[in-house]
Amino acid sequence: AFRAIGARRVLVLGDGMLVETVREEITVACARFGGQVRHRQDQAGERFDLVLALTGALPAMPTAADAGHPFLGSDAAIATWQYGWRGAPEALGGEGFVLTRREEVTVVLADEPRGLLYGLFEVVRLGESAFGSGLGAAIHRPAMRLRMINHWDNVDAHPVMGQVERGYAGGSLFWQDGLPRRDLARVQAYGRLLAACGINAATVNNVNVHRAETHLLTDRLGEVAAIARVLRPYGVRVHLSVNFAAPIVLGALATADPLDPAVRDWWASATRRVYEAIPDFGGYVVKADSEGQPGPFAYGRSHAEGADMLADAVAPFGGVVHWRAFVYNHRQDWRDRSTDRARAAYDHFVPLDGRFRDNVIVQVKHGPMDFQVREPVSPVIAAMPATRVAVEVQATQEYTGQQRHICYLGPLWSSVLRFAPHGPDGSTVADIVAGGGGFVAVSNAGADHFWTGHPLAQANLYAAGRLAWQPTADPTALLDEWIGLTFNPATGDDAEPVRRTLHLLMDDSWRTYEQYTAPLGIGFMVRPGHHYGPDVDGYEYTPWGTYHFADRDGVGVDRTRASGTGFTGQYPEPWSQIYESLDDCPDELLLFFHHVGFRHVLHNGSTVIQHIYDTHFAGAERVAEMRQQWHELDGLVDPALFTRVVALLEEQVRSAEEWRDQINTYFFRKSGVPDAKGRPIY
Ligand code: BDP
Numbered sequence: 001a002f003r004a005i006g007a008r009r010v011l012v013l014g015d016g017m018l019v020e021t022v023r024e025e026i027t028v029a030c031a032r033f034g035g036q037v038r039h040r041q042d043q044a045g046e047r048f049d050l051v052l053a054l055t056g057a058l059p060a061m062p063t064a065a066d067a068g069h070p071f072l073g074s075d076a077a078i079a080t081w082q083y084g085w086r087g088a089p090e091a092l093g094g095e096g097f098v099l100t101r102r103e104e105v106t107v108v109l110a111d112e113p114r115g116l117l118y119g120l121f122e123v124v125r126l127g128e129s130a131f132g133s134g135l136g137a138a139i140h141r142p143a144m145r146l147r148m149i150n151h152w153d154n155v156d157a158h159p160v161m162g163q164v165e166r167g168y169a170g171g172s173l174f175w176q177d178g179l180p181r182r183d184l185a186r187v188q189a190y191g192r193l194l195a196a197c198g199i200n201a202a203t204v205n206n207v208n209v210h211r212a213e214t215h216l217l218t219d220r221l222g223e224v225a226a227i228a229r230v231l232r233p234y235g236v237r238v239h240l241s242v243n244f245a246a247p248i249v250l251g252a253l254a255t256a257d258p259l260d261p262a263v264r265d266w267w268a269s270a271t272r273r274v275y276e277a278i279p280d281f282g283g284y285v286v287k288a289d290s291e292g293q294p295g296p297f298a299y300g301r302s303h304a305e306g307a308d309m310l311a312d313a314v315a316p317f318g319g320v321v322h323w324r325a326f327v328y329n330h331r332q333d334w335r336d337r338s339t340d341r342a343r344a345a346y347d348h349f350v351p352l353d354g355r356f357r358d359n360v361i362v363q364v365k366h367g368p369m370d371f372q373v374r375e376p377v378s379p380v381i382a383a384m385p386a387t388r389v390a391v392e393v394q395a396t397q398e399y400t401g402q403q404r405h406i407c408y409l410g411p412l413w414s415s416v417l418r419f420a421p422h423g424p425d426g427s428t429v430a431d432i433v434a435g436g437g438g439f440v441a442v443s444n445a446g447a448d449h450f451w452t453g454h455p456l457a458q459a460n461l462y463a464a465g466r467l468a469w470q471p472t473a474d475p476t477a478l479l480d481e482w483i484g485l486t487f488n489p490a491t492g493d494d495a496e497p498v499r500r501t502l503h504l505l506m507d508d509s510w511r512t513y514e515q516y517t518a519p520l521g522i523g524f525m526v527r528p529g530h531h532y533g534p535d536v537d538g539y540e541y542t543p544w545g546t547y548h549f550a551d552r553d554g555v556g557v558d559r560t561r562a563s564g565t566g567f568t569g570q571y572p573e574p575w576s577q578i579y580e581s582l583d584d585c586p587d588e589l590l591l592f593f594h595h596v597g598f599r600h601v602l603h604n605g606s607t608v609i610q611h612i613y614d615t616h617f618a619g620a621e622r623v624a625e626m627r628q629q630w631h632e633l634d635g636l637v638d639p640a641l642f643t644r645v646v647a648l649l650e651e652q653v654r655s656a657e658e659w660r661d662q663i664n665t666y667f668f669r670k671s672g673v674p675d676a677k678g679r680p681i682y
Contacts, residue, residue, distance in 0.1 A: 003490040005050065005120075006126040014054030019114030021233045022052055025121035025192075033490075049131060050123065052108040052116055055092075093141050095200070095235075099123070099130075100137035106130050114200075114235045118142075121196045125481055127488075143430060146320075146361070146390065147437030147468035148201040148239070149194065149461075149496030150285065155180075155205065155212040155220075160529075165206050166396050168403035169446030169453040174204050176447075178212060180223040182231045188452070190445065191234035197465025201237045201435070202443075207287040207324065209243035217242055217270055218250050225277040232280065239282035244306065245294035246270070251573035257299035258309035271313040276435040282318035284310050285363070290327045303327070303348065311357035313352050322363045322390060322440070323356075325349050326370075327381055331543045340557075340565035341545030342368040342592075345380045350570075354386035361388045361437035366416045368567070369546065371399050372523035373412075373514045376579065376589055379570035381429055382421030390437030391416065391429060395444040395460045399523075400513055402532050403444065405652045406626065407513045408506040408596070410463035410475030417471040423574045430471030439468035454648055455641050456506060458486065476507055487637060494636040501633055505626050512626075514588075515619030516656045517663075519612045521592030522548045522556065525663065536658045548591070550670050554598055555608070556591035568593060587611075598671040612667050613675045620660040623653050 006029030012022055026037045037047070092098065097110040097119035108119035122140060123130045140441055152165040153172040163171045174180065181187070194202065204227055205213045216224050217240060223492055228238040247266040274281050288295030288306055296306030307323040314321060328344035341641055347363060356362065362384060367375025371394040389681040393413050394400075400407040417439075419432040433439060441464035446450045452458045462482040466473055483502050487493040517534070518525045524546040527535040539546045548555055558564030560580050568580040578584045579593045587602045598609040606614065627649040634642060661682060668674070668681045675681055 001124050001127065001485045001488060002029035003033050003488070004131060005123060006030050006035045008035045008049035008131070010035060010037045010050045010052070011048040012037060012052045012116075014052075014057035014113065014116065016054075017233050018117045018235055019054065022113075022116050025120060025152070026052075027234040048105060050106045051109075052119060052123075053110075054113065055109055055111050055115060058109075072343060080508055092139065095145075096138065096139060096141035097122070098139050099135070101131075101133075101135040104325055106135065118198065118230050120138075121198075124476060125485060127484065133475075139557045142198065142469045143471050144438040144468045145434075145435045146201055146440075147199050147442045148203070148390075148438060148440045149199050149395075149464070150203045150207065150241075150392070150440055151443045152206040152208075152396070153204060154210060155216070155223075156210065156478070158210065161208075164446055165208060166394075166398045166442070166531075167446050168396060169444060169451060169457075170448035171446055173445065173447055174223075174227055178400055180226065180628070184226065184424055186447065187227060187230045190451075191231040191236050193445075193451070193461075194231070194236050194465065195234035195489070197462050198469040199465040200235050200237055201282050202231065203239045203241050205209070205241050207241050207285060208291070208293060209241050209287075211249070213241070214243040214246055214249050216240060217246055217274065221274060221277050228278045228281070237280055237282040238278060239285055240274070241285045241287070242310075243294065244288045244296070245285060255299065256294065258296050258301050258306045259299075264309055264312070265312040267310060271317070271319075275317040275319075281317070281319060283314050283321055283359075285322040286310065287324045287326065290324065291330050295327075302352060302355070304360075307360045307362075308355075308357045309457070311360045313361050315357070320359045321357075322437070324392070325362050325364045325378075328545060330545065332545050334541050334543065334545075334547065338565070339545065342557075342559060342567050342608065343565060343570065344368075344545075345378065346383060346570045349380055350383045352387075353384040356387050357459055358388070361390045363390045363392050363437065363440055365394075366413070369523060372521075373400055373510070373517055374521045374588055374592075375523065376521075376571075376575075376592060377416055377419040377421065377429060379421070379567075379572075381432055382572060383570070384486075388436030389433055389441050391433045392440040393464065394440040395457075395464050397444065397457065397460070398531055399526065400510070401652070401655075402483075403457045404532075404648055405513060405655065406454065406456050406458075406505055406509045406649075408463070408479060408509045409460045410467065410478055410510075411508075412510050413463065413467055414471075414473075414475040415673040417467060420445045421575065422572050428471075434471070439471075440465070441465075441468075450641065450644065455644055456502070459506065476503070479503065491638065493638065498633060498636055503630055504629050509626075512619050512622045515615040516623065516659045517619075519591065519615060519663070520556075520587065520608065522591040523546070523592070533655060534662040536662060549595055550667070552670055552672070554596050555670075556595040557593070558595040559593045564593075564595075598667070598673055607673075609667060609671050609673045610676055613664055613677075613679070613681070616660040616664050617679055620653075620656040623656040627653050628656065 075276050092111045094112045095114045097115040110116040154288050155175045156178045157163045245256045247256045247263045251266045287293045289297045310321045325345040327348045328341045332339045364380045368378045397403050419429050420426050459482045461480045466478045481498050487498045524539050527533050528538045559567035561569045601608045665682045
């Protein structure tokens with residue numbers, strides 16, 4: 001993808017670590033593709049094809065007397081741009097840049113080195129078209145200041161969860177069997193990849209902070225500092241997941257009570273040492289009082305008190321605390337219909353709105369449950385106007401095929417970001433989180449050769465970063481960008497047929513996955529523990545709060561105010577009414593909000609039971625087609641990649657059929673209603 005740049009004459013102006021990164025990138029590209037990179041203009045009148053410059057590094061405006069100015073005076077066009085942007089420097093911000101082209105020179109101008117780096121990657125994305133006459137002038141700035149990746153990496157391989165919790169891409173990029181990886185070249189390449197996607201922050205360790213990982217805060221801090229050193233030149237700041245009980249585990253205190261002065265002191269000094277080692281450290285991420293993790297509840301304190309204590313520790317250094325809202329009772333009595341896991345985050349956090357410090361970000365999963373293939377948008381996001389809120393999505397495909405299935409999640413995340421909680425005229429989720437906490441994706445990358453296990457799952461990492469930068473971007477267009485960057489003639493691929501086929505395979509793959517798995521917003525019909533493949537009643541009588549309530553008459557969770565858990569009441573209008581109403585509730589979320597009979601008629605005219613049958617047959621059939629379509633790329637892409645995807649598609653076909661058969665049979669046996677089309681149901 002660097003081919004277009006590498007073949008040209010490039011001028012890079014400015015100083016600083018990230019400007020060096022830009023120079024280095026271009027130097028490597030030129031060595032490969034035969035261009036030239038310069039640090040300054042040596043001869044008057046020397047022309048370049050591409051100029052990347054910090055505005056502060058541009059020479060003073062040439063005056064008439066400088067007609068023979070040895071530098072840009074000879075190129076009046078560049079001086080004009082310089083003048084133009086000096087006029088409104090605040091327009092660019094710390095990460096923004098201007099990209100424009102006049103008189104056959106493509107120019108990137110940025111006020112800060114980070115902007116120049118992102119400008120470089122924009123030019124890379126555009127390829128040849130960055131050098132065409134069609135390129136108009138535009139200012140690019142990220143919608144969100146925080147565009148973050150969370151790794152769920154363990155230092156010690158966990159006996160059940162392995163090296164990376166919910167990781168489907170080989171081992172951790174950072175640790176192996178309890179030790180840091182010595183060679184960080186891969187981490188450096190990862191930093192480059194993150195920057196190319198627009199991501200600027202990363203936690204390196206699991207939100208479930210086990211014993212060894214707890215030590216990353218203190219005696220193993222050097223390991224984090226080493227990672228930070230490698231990611232820094234790509235504009236990626238390191239954050240750390242911390243154990244709320246660290247003062248007990250590490251500091252030998254008797255308590256982790258957030259109001260205890262000794263505890264506060266302990267965090268203050270531990271944090272000071274962190275900043276001594278990592279001056280640009282981003283801050284802490286905390287999973288507290290959730291799924292067995294310690295938290296403030298043990299001391300009768302609120303989550304605001306817990307979060308604020310840590311916020312005070314990082315505040316002097318400009319750090320932030322991402323405090324996760326994923327708090328619910330995972331030991332509930334399944335016979336008790338009065339508790340509803342979907343309600344939990346709102347019930348815990350909304351009463352605390354306005355009580356968090358300015359540098360606390362409440363990090364909310366995009367749906368009220370847990371990264372299911374289809375959920376409504378979490379009502380928490382719109383309900384805390386006095387709090388900074390971030391939305392968290394899961395790039396690692398825990399519930400969406402575990403990187404064995406093709407499932408491009410861009411359309412799902414885009415629909416979350418575009419959702420307008422107060423109706424079409426109100427602000428969107430993207431607006432809300434852009435004003436506060438930003439966008440967080442749980443990483444899907446690991447030590448695997450293709451980074452993400454399934455090579456096509458890379459598109460999810462890419463889309464996560466790009467949507468954080470520009471939430472209104474069309475996810476199909478982002479996929480197209482990713483295809484162009486990944487499969488191109490420079491890597492020996494035959495680009496056009498590859499592009500066509502990948503769109504066929506990936507554009508709708510999320511909806512296809514939904515079709516053959518859990519219908520109409522029901523979720524969680526997965527095998528307990530590892531969460532791969534169907535298990536119709538796997539979670540039905542467990543303490544996790546994830547039920548579908550199927551019986552002989554119908555299926556779905558009644559979350560209405562009228563007769564159910566009242567969850568619909570957590571939404572503002574118009575959604576509260578829409579979800580409450582059986583008539584208005586969108587089909588795809590029907591069973592999330594309502595318990596209905598199998599013969600209930602959907603908006604699409606089908607009955608619930610017939611829809612379940614139809615989508616499962618259609619989804620599995622579509623996957624078989626996808627397998628065939630992929631085979632058309634034999635010989636057109638890297639053979640190792642081709643073979644990997646062949647094997648994965650075999651598994652996807654098998655798994656989709658398994659889903660189809662088990663789900664259809666289950667609902668047939670429950671309902672006794674035969675398939676109107678007479679297809680085999682067992
Ligand atoms: C669930 C995962 C679990 C995570 C948890 C979380 O199954 O491994 O620890 O989310 O987000 O989806 O904390």
